[in-house]
Amino acid sequence: MTTAGARPTYLTGQYAPVPDEIDAVDLPVEGTLPPELDGRYLRNGPNPLPGEDPGHWFLGHGMLHGVRLRGGRAEWYRNRWVRTRALAGLPHRTADGVDLSVVVANTHVIEHAGRLLALVEGGLPYEVDRDLGTVGPCDFDGRLHTAMTAHPKTDPDTGELHFYGYSPVAPFLTYHRLSAAGELVVSRPVEVRGPTMMHDAAITAHHVVWLDLPMTFSWERLAQGMPFGWDDSYGARIGIMRHDDPTATVQWFDVEPCYVFHVGTAHEDEQGRIVLDAARYAAADAVAMWSGTDGAVSNHTALDRDRASRAAATGAARMHRWTLDPTSGSVTETPLAERPVEFPTLSDALVGRDARYRYAVSAGTGRHAVVKLDVHTGETQAHELGAEVAAGEAVFVPAADGTAEDDGWLLTITTRVDGSASRLLVLDAGDVTRQVAAVTLPRGVPAGFHGSWVPAVS
Structure with a gap:
């Protein structure tokens, strides 16, 4: 929150943007980097230009930070703004509508078919090179005519990339699929009730799992800044749709009102049910989280904020499971862990499959940590960081000769809460307490x- 005359939270401390682009080589290493870590750790995030206040943390220009690891050394660090048309100050709207290339590209960076893409859900992806230079907007040879989610999912068996775009105007949701070679081969509208903020979705071996939840767009909110806010009247439901059938319809399951920024994963169990794990904000927590974000307070009514306050909401998400039965149409909801978490991840080789472990980040006074959840036993293990150091999303890198699901490492950038210093931590994924x-x-x-993690090209 901000007070009169104070700088907003997203411009101070651990959120404070850096003013420039730098390069550094031969970085100091504590401990021993595994020699087989040969590649680049890349991370995206908002970084306004010097003197800019974008009005909300989510709206700063995208900046990539990269660390090159090779032969047990940290060869370099560099950071670069994604040179989007928005960074150049070009207008968002054209004479015929909206220019999907005028985006901040600040949310994710992935590799597919040898191409690196900086992503944000409001428009087209931007291609970048391995030195973090910007190539330009990517519409997959003119075939992509919607925005692209920042959370596409790669099928570990087929290599296909499943993604979607959502919009404030109909069609509100469009499903897309890229081949393993990077060709856009499927685009089809999916019917939802309105302009919902669908930040993430999931896949299984045969399905896409949709989240049609009550964080919705309105033109009135857009005039005030962030256009999304909690909508009690919208309802909440999860949908499943066969992704191998171009005519498949969506089967919807009503669930308790909530919001999800990030899924853990989903899979199909032996009974043919769809099991979805995600970091779930209960209704009051969703309102408390969104209303407590700088620039978003006006997106909820006084009644909303009072409701969140009276519910003793923490504004935190917790890992949760939904089990959806396509035969009976029933859904079961189960808490998985009590500790607040966000940014759940897992091994890329198990996306859409039955995985045992989830990795996530936990925050709170004195309780910053990287955590590991065993969904088979319910046990949680944590690499505690204390009150003064916060961790970013932990990315799993498998060991080349690993046999167990958690044979490998977790890579995360940690930053002191005053913004003064950062490190790239390498943790043992089998025992996250071990640095x-x-x-x-x-x-x-x-x-x-x-x-x-982008492995080196051999």
Whole structure:
């Protein structure tokens, strides 16, 4: 929250943007970097230009931070703004409508078919090179005519990339699929009730799992800043749709009102049910979280905020499971863990499959941590960081000769809460309490969103 005359939270401390782009080489390493970590750790996040106030943390220009690891060394760090048309100050609207290339590209960075893409859900992806230079907007040879989610899902068996775009105007949701070679081969509208903010979705071996939840767009909110806010009247439901059938309809399941920014994963069980795990905000927590974000207070009514206050809401998400039965139409909801978490991840090799472990980040006074949840036993393990150091999303990198699901490492950028310093931590995914190595970065890296491990090209 901000007070009169104070700088907003998203411009201070661990969120404070950096003013420039730098390069540094031969970074100091504590411990021993596994020699087989040969590649780049890349992370995206908002970073306004010097002197800018975008009005909300989510709206700053995208900046990529990268660390090159090879042969047990941290060869370099560099950071670069994604040079979008928005960064150049071009108008969002054209004479015929909206220019989907005028975006901030600040949410994620992934690799598909040899192409690196900086993503934001409001428009087209931007291609970047392995040195973090911007190539330009990508519409997949003119075939993509909607926005692209920042959370596409790669099927580990087929190599296909499943994604979607949502819009404030009909069609509100459009499903897309890229081939393993990077060709856009499927685009089809999916019917939802209105302009919902669908930040994430899930896949299984045969289905897409949709989240039609009550955080919705309105033109009135757009005039005030962030256009999304909690809508009690919208309802909440989860949908499943066969992704191997171009004519498949969506089967919807009503659920308790909530919001989900990030899914863990989904899979099909032996009974043919769809099991979805995600970081779930209960209704009161969703309102408390959204209303407590700088620039978003006006997006909820006084009644909304009072309701959240009276419910003793923490504004935090917790891992939750929905089990959807296509035969009976029933749904079961089960809490998985009590500790507040966000940014759940897992091994990329198990996306859409029955995975045992989820990795996530936990925050709170004195309780910043990287956590590991065993969904088979319910046990949670944590790499505690204390009150002064916060962790970003933890990315799993498998060991080349690993046999167990958690044979590998977790990579995360940690930043002191005053913004003064950052490190790239390498944790043992089998025992997250054990720090394998830490790379000292040449500057404080602002808190950001999502990233990827990009193996070196042989």
